Amino acid sequence: MATALNVQCTKCAKSAGIATCNGCLAKLCRRCFNDHRQDLLKEFDNVVYAHDILKQKLETPNKNDSHRLLKQIDEWKKDSVDKINQLAEQCRTDVIILLDKNKDELIDRFRKISNRVHKGRDDEDYVERDLSKWMADLKELTDELIKPSNFRIEEDKQSPWIQKIRVREDIHDQAKVKDGKWWFNFVNKQI
Structure with a gap:
């Protein structure tokens, strides 16, 4: 009966699965659990790095030619x-x-x-x-x-030769315009 209670480690397949990761629900032995935590720490470092890069971009003022x-x-x-x-x-x-x-x-x-x-x-x-x-x-x-009367220069008012461009504002669900300013619905998050 002792073997029936032993759970196999998801990573190394040893019958020593003693810990369960609450994130991915994998059953892991102590060594694989520690490796798994190290992998999560590396991923967390990547998240922090991406966070810092985005924060820097958000804090940098827009320049005339940067965007x-x-x-x-x-x-x-x-x-x-x-x-x-x-x-x-x-x-x-x-x-x-x-x-x-x-x-x-x-x-x-x-x-x-x-x-x-x-x-x-x-x-x-x-x-x-x-x-x-x-x-x-x-x-x-x-x-x-x-001033020749047999020809002249005229502008074609019906179909403009140069295509006009315009800036179009798309309003997202998480953003609202209030008093001419953007208000974003963040849940108490700090950058």
């Missing part, structure tokens, strides 16, 4: 500025091409006006109405040179 979310915003800003610069360069190139084309057309129209003015002067064949018409044509060409 990954702040880095994400900086990356979005850089990408957006790059896209704006690319689009501005493309628009600038397009405008220069259109200005050159417009100028060529204006030069052609100017030559026609110039020929009429020279012919009128050479033939001494002009009246007040001709002078007014030529002056109006020259003013129109000048205005077209300064």
Whole structure:
């Protein structure tokens, strides 16, 4: 009957299981129980280390570039500025091409006006109405040179080119906002 009461050690399988761990309910001999406690002590040291690291991070003030979310915003800003610069360069190139084309057309129209003015002067064949018409044509060409009427720059208000980002606040069950401040429901725990 003495053998029926002997409990086997969970770790070494000896029939000397004299202690039960209340945490894992393992039946252990004295030597394995002491080893088990040493393992628990090592795990406890890991918990204390993780605790201290987290405490240090919580006590360190946030810097402008230290958090990954702040880095994400900086990356979005850089990408957006790059896209704006690319689009501005493309628009600038397009405008220069259109200005050159417009100028060529204006030069052609100017030559026609110039020929009429020279012919009128050479033939001494002009009246007040001709002078007014030529002056109006020259003013129109000048205005077209300064502010072309055949193209313009416009902003697309319907679909923004740059994607807007925003910060979204997710409220967790353990946290409540009261008077604009966070209140966490901790049960008397110290860090």
